Amino acid sequence: MKAFFKKLEKVWVVILNSSLIFFSSYFIYHSEKFQEKISPKKFWERKINTLSTELKKDDIRIKSLKLDLEKEISLATYNEEMAEIKAQREDLDANDIYNEMENEHIQKLSRIKDEIDEISKDEEKVKNNLEKALCHINLLK
Incomplete structure (x- = not known):
């Protein structure tokens, strides 16, 4: 029985070592620096x-x-009318509803502008990386 467990232990170590070798070589092969050198x-x-x-x-x-920003800006002209309609429907003050809608509108506009700025910064980084990549490929020719 001890011999069986010794043999099983050796097989387990061999399987573990070979899987370790396989996965490490797989990750090395797929690394960017290695790909660039190959x-x-x-x-x-x-x-x-x-x-x-x-x-x-x-x-x-x-x-x-x-386009979303333009749409939101154009919809702002209807906020006052929508506030009056909502106030009549719910028996609330139209000015309060209008101010609330205006605040939501301003927040939405600022979120869209922030997102545009963030994507523009990312786009600039991508453009710089693309220029570097084009320089590398031109050097290889």
Whole structure:
């Protein structure tokens, strides 16, 4: 019985060691620095494609947020009328409802502007990284 457990222990150690070797080599192979050293041109082309896609996504998100901002600004003209309608329906003061709606509107506008600024900063970083990647690929040619 002891021999069986000794053999099982040895098999377990072999399995553990081989899985450790497999996973460590997998992570090393997929690391960016290693990929760059194996085939730099392919690595930088892939990096350029990724950054270009990310840049397009950021651009679309910024355009979408700008449209949302324009929509919110145009809807602000109707806040007073909506406040009067809501006040009549709920028997409340129209000025209080209007002030509340105005505060919500201002907060929403500031959130959209902040998000646009944040995405614009990210877009600038991506543009810088894209320029660096293009320089690297031009150096390889």
